[in-house]
Amino acid sequence: xxxxxxxxxxxxxxxxxxxxxxxxxxxxxxxxxxxxxxxxxxxxxxxxxxxxxxxxxxxxxxxxxxxxxxxxxxxxxxxxxxxxxxxxxxxxxxxxxxxxxxxxxxxxxxxxxxxxxxxxxxxxxxxxxxxxxxxxxxxxxxxxxxxxxxxxxxxxxxxxxxxxxxxxxxxxxxxxxxxxxxxxxxxxxxxxxxxxxxxxxxxxxxxxxxxxxxxxxxxxxxxxxxxxxxxxxxxxxxxxxxxxxxxxxxxxxxxxxxxxxxxxxxxxxxxxxxxxxxxxxxxxxxxxxxxxxxxxxxxxx
Amino acid sequence: xxxxxxxxxxxxxxxxxxxxxxxxxxxxxxxxxxxxxxxxxxxxxxxxxxxxxxxxxxxxxxxxxxxxxxxxxxxxxxxxxxxxxxxxxxxxxxxxxxxxxxxxxxxxxxxxxxxxxxxxxxxxxxxxxxxxxxxxxxxxxxxxxxxxxxxxxxxxxxxxxxxxxxxxxxxxxxxxxxxxxxxxxxxxxxxxxxxxxxxxxxxxxxxxxxxxxxxxxxxxxxxxxxxxxxxxxxxxxxxxxxxxxxxxxxxxxxxxxxxxxxxxxxxxxxxxxxxxxxxxxxxxxxxxxxxxxxxxxxxxxxxxxxxxxxxxxx
Numbered sequence: 037x038x039x040x041x042x043x044x045x046x047x048x049x050x051x052x053x054x055x056x057x058x059x060x061x062x063x064x065x066x067x068x069x070x071x072x073x074x075x076x077x078x079x080x081x082x083x084x085x086x087x088x089x090x091x092x093x094x095x096x097x098x099x100x101x102x103x104x105x106x107x108x109x110x111x112x113x114x115x116x117x118x119x120x121x122x123x124x125x126x127x128x129x130x131x132x133x134x135x136x137x138x139x140x141x142x143x144x145x146x147x148x149x150x151x152x153x154x155x156x157x158x159x160x161x162x163x164x165x166x167x168x169x170x171x172x173x174x175x176x177x178x179x180x181x182x183x184x185x186x187x188x189x190x191x192x193x194x195x196x197x198x199x200x201x202x203x204x205x206x207x208x209x210x211x212x213x214x215x216x217x218x219x220x221x222x223x224x225x226x227x228x229x230x231x232x233x234x235x236x237x238x239x240x241x242x243x244x245x246x247x248x249x250x251x252x253x254x255x256x257x258x259x260x261x262x263x264x265x266x267x268x269x270x271x272x273x274x275x276x277x278x279x280x281x282x283x284x285x286x287x288x289x290x291x292x293x294x295x296x297x298x299x300x301x302x303x304x305x306x307x308x309x310x311x312x313x314x315x316x317x318x319x320x321x322x323x324x325x326x327x328x329x330x331x332x333x334x335x336x337x
Numbered sequence: 338x339x340x341x342x343x344x345x346x347x348x349x350x351x352x353x354x355x356x357x358x359x360x361x362x363x364x365x366x367x368x369x370x371x372x373x374x375x376x377x378x379x380x381x382x383x384x385x386x387x388x389x390x391x392x393x394x395x396x397x398x399x400x401x402x403x404x405x406x407x408x409x410x411x412x413x414x415x416x417x418x419x420x421x422x423x424x425x426x427x428x429x430x431x432x433x434x435x436x437x438x439x440x441x442x443x444x445x446x447x448x449x450x451x452x453x454x455x456x457x458x459x460x461x462x463x464x465x466x467x468x469x470x471x472x473x474x475x476x477x478x479x480x481x482x483x484x485x486x487x488x489x490x491x492x493x494x495x496x497x498x499x500x501x502x503x504x505x506x507x508x509x510x511x512x513x514x515x516x517x518x519x520x521x522x523x524x525x526x527x528x529x530x531x532x533x534x535x536x537x538x539x540x541x542x543x544x545x546x547x548x549x550x551x552x553x554x555x556x557x558x559x560x561x562x563x564x565x566x567x568x569x570x571x572x573x574x575x576x577x578x579x580x581x582x583x584x585x586x587x588x589x590x591x592x593x594x595x596x597x598x599x600x601x602x603x604x605x606x607x608x609x610x611x612x613x614x615x616x617x618x619x620x621x622x623x624x625x626x627x628x629x630x631x632x633x634x635x636x637x638x639x640x641x642x643x644x645x646x647x648x649x650x651x
Contacts, residue, residue, distance in 0.1 A: 187398050
């Protein structure tokens with residue numbers, strides 16, 4: 037294990053570790069890209085997602101494709117991070133709570149340079165660093181082991197509180213699924229984030245409207261969704277989750293909010309970008325077959 | 338009677354000391370801080386104390402996030418609620434990534450008493466021991482509690498420490514040194530070995546002293562570290578005494594007895610007897626009444642020792 041917090045605490049406190057790393061690590065800001073450049077990257081990420089899941093023969097394309105623009109803006113415009121030094125203590129944190137969207141995160145991390153793009157194709161294979169759901173112990177850049185839904189927002193609060201206690205300036209971004217918000221823990225965390233006034237935390241909900249058993253409104257109605265977050269004490273921003281400009285603007289606005297956490301409800305389409313996957317819950321957790329991969333990649337040219 | 342001291346109070350006090358020594362120590366609770374005694378830390382270090390309300394899943398998740406960012410979080414509630422209310426969170430947010438979270442729970446077992454079934458933690462050890470990488474400690478008294486909490490703070494990785502509600506007789510004196518992963522031999526003996534955890538350690542000593550008067554010579558091992566367990570001490574006890582009795586304030590499956598039996602079965606089978614709660618829930622009652630009703634007294638240990646010794650020749 038190479039994580040900085042894995043050191044022998046009896047001989048060296050974690051505070052010492054943090055100080056040591058601050059001096060050894062350059063503060064790298066993501067080079068902001070233009071909308072055109074990000075549009076191209078989003079398409080590239082979608083192609084990776086289809087190829088990876090197709091090769092693996094299993095995985096979750098629908099909820100990976102719906103969050104592509106969100107993750108693109110974060111990794112290619114917003115986050116202060118350093119792929120050369122994934123454990124840089126002052127990095128902004130991106131926590132993928134909906135761990136089944138791992139292929140999307142892996143694609144973004146690879147394109148940022150955390151590991152070779154060639155490695156993406158090993159998704160879900162024995163001994164691969166790219167596990168079926170995210171695993172912070174093996175993949176560079178992955179902050180949290182997720183996949184059991186509902187746990188990421190709590191984890192994010194902990195990371196945000198640590199940053200506040202240390203007077204660090206980093207921001208914590210947590211991506212949730214809308215179906216994931218069925219979990220009670222999400223609302224325990226929503227209450228706590230407002231109570232602790234963690235304003236260095238931004239939650240983003242990939243609000244694609246669907247979960248495994250169908251439309252949310254039929255499986256377990258979340259409405260009124262925005263009002264729920266508001267009543268829990270959050271500053272709510274709603275955007276078209278496939279509109280890069282709207283997303284960038286939302287993240288900028290989120291930075292200005294003080295004294296309360298911010299949630300960006302990003303309205304998205306499950307399976308976005310591949311005609312036969314769009315709004316099709318069958319592709320929540322099913323891989324495209326070889327023919328479907330070809331059609332999908334053609335659509336994403 | 339030896340002096341009776343509260344493990345919980347020992348925990349609360351040592352937390353305050355740790356808080357003074359290391360600014361990275363933070364504490365979380367789930368609306369039970371006067372009972373778990375984390376309120377002592379809260380009043381000393383309010384900015385490093387997070388009351389999460391009655392929401393154990395969220396508390397465990399926040400603790401994991403703090404640990405992932407270099408803090409040393411101690412999170413406390415009753416043993417029946419952690420792991421009971423937050424097992425998956427302990428599994429995925431703490432155990433899998435091996436994060437440096439210390440769960441210290443109080444009100445373990447049925448000596449909780451009158452609150453009844455809903456508050457009796459009798460399966461927590463089975464659940465926690467099932468999680469890879471968790472170190473599990475069940476101290477025998479307040480002195481061992483303070484030392485075990487210090488060891489947990491100084492060691493990396495997930496810890497679960499289970500304390501009881503009532504004040505208990507001191508088993509150790511100030512010269513005792515808790516050693517992680519090691520059994521403590523409290524009494525030498527040749528005919529059988531009693532292996533005990535938690536409040537059953539004092540009962541085991543009492544049983545052994547009483548049996549001595551009957552002419553039965555028992556070894557007593559305290560096994561404060563339930564996981565990783567001291568295999569060598571168990572095998573040695575089997576080899577040298579030929580019979581083993583385990584005693585725990587827990588269901589008979591998944592706790593101390595099961596762990597010892599696995600080692601005995603694999604390495605050196607000898608007759609074993611189990612002093613534990615038998616596949617049932619306990620009801621309301623005074624702690625001493627419950628321990629009698631559910632078979633967790635020195636008398637029950639003595640009977641188990643006699644049975645185990647009798648089985649040796651079979």
